[in-house]
Amino acid sequence: MSTELIKVKTDEQVGIITLNRPQVLNALNLQLIDELVNELERMDQDKNIRVIVLTGNSKAFAAGADINEMAEESAISIMQKDQFAVWDRMSLISKPIIGAISGFTLGGGCELMMNCDMVIASETTLIGQPEVKLGVMPGAGGTQRLVRAVGLRKAMEMLLTGDPITADQALAYGLVNKVVPVEAYYNEAIKLAKQIAKQPPLAVQLIKKAAHKAEDLTLTEGMQYERNCFYLLLASEDRKEGMQAFIEKRKAHFQGK
Numbered sequence: 001m002s003t004e005l006i007k008v009k010t011d012e013q014v015g016i017i018t019l020n021r022p023q024v025l026n027a028l029n030l031q032l033i034d035e036l037v038n039e040l041e042r043m044d045q046d047k048n049i050r051v052i053v054l055t056g057n058s059k060a061f062a063a064g065a066d067i068n069e070m071a072e073e074s075a076i077s078i079m080q081k082d083q084f085a086v087w088d089r090m091s092l093i094s095k096p097i098i099g100a101i102s103g104f105t106l107g108g109g110c111e112l113m114m115n116c117d118m119v120i121a122s123e124t125t126l127i128g129q130p131e132v133k134l135g136v137m138p139g140a141g142g143t144q145r146l147v148r149a150v151g152l153r154k155a156m157e158m159l160l161t162g163d164p165i166t167a168d169q170a171l172a173y174g175l176v177n178k179v180v181p182v183e184a185y186y187n188e189a190i191k192l193a194k195q196i197a198k199q200p201p202l203a204v205q206l207i208k209k210a211a212h213k214a215e216d217l218t219l220t221e222g223m224q225y226e227r228n229c230f231y232l233l234l235a236s237e238d239r240k241e242g243m244q245a246f247i248e249k250r251k252a253h254f255q256g257k
């Protein structure tokens, strides 16, 4: 559901969420994060949606947490609001999330981007974790996910200087999937989302789950997890349809069953 702070629409089987605080470069206040996470969870339950695209505008995906709001917080007030728990709910979304990013992607914006499973960036994107310049540090996974994504040395440079990297650097670091001209980043993300939306949804969701486990588990544990997911998919109608369609040389019709 669209609100003042997020715009929501559907294109075929793709759910699209647009951050909508352009006057402050989509700074992420508590209300916006709350509405965003609620909508992600709603889309995750919506049978008509198979892939989610998360975007901002060409000037900013998001310039970080709302500094005006954060300036009022104390350690105790932040703890009592349990803001971290809201962010944690994002990593439980089972459908793929594709980030369509452009412009400032800083602090919490970078962390939000790293919550996406794939990222299409415009050439004008700037990605960074500038928290150090404010006397704080990333609070929504910046030190953890960035190190896993780009390695310790590059992450350390970004985290300790606070300086942003360009889209091309982010591509070279493996932090984004593709860089395209600013006029094309949104459509490119939708195109990718529609391609994945055609795949069997159960397989897509279990692949996402298993791939994320690779960040947490040992190889032996991860292989076991993968195997269990594999068994589960063998029991699905979609795998019968997928294999039958191959044998009959026709297009498969997947229903997510």
Ligand code: DAK
Pocket (backbone or CB within 6 Å): 023, 024, 025, 027, 028, 063, 064, 065, 066, 067, 068, 078, 083, 084, 087, 104, 106, 107, 108, 109, 130, 131, 134, 138, 139, 140
């Ligand atoms: N918060 C609030 N307002 C912001 C903002 C932000 N992060 N970023 C920009 N704005 C506002 C500006 O104040 C300005 O508002 P007006 O003055 O027009 O009222 C408007 O957006 C346009 O910005 P500028 O005039 O500054 O535009 P420029 O093009 O000159 O500069 C900039 C763009 C992105 C370089 C600059 O705005 C900037 O440095 N922004 C701050 C970037 C930043 O430091 N971001 C990191 C914030 S710390 C947590 C989860 C997450 C986090 C923490 C805790 N928990 C779960 C507890 C994350 C922390 C952060 O992200």
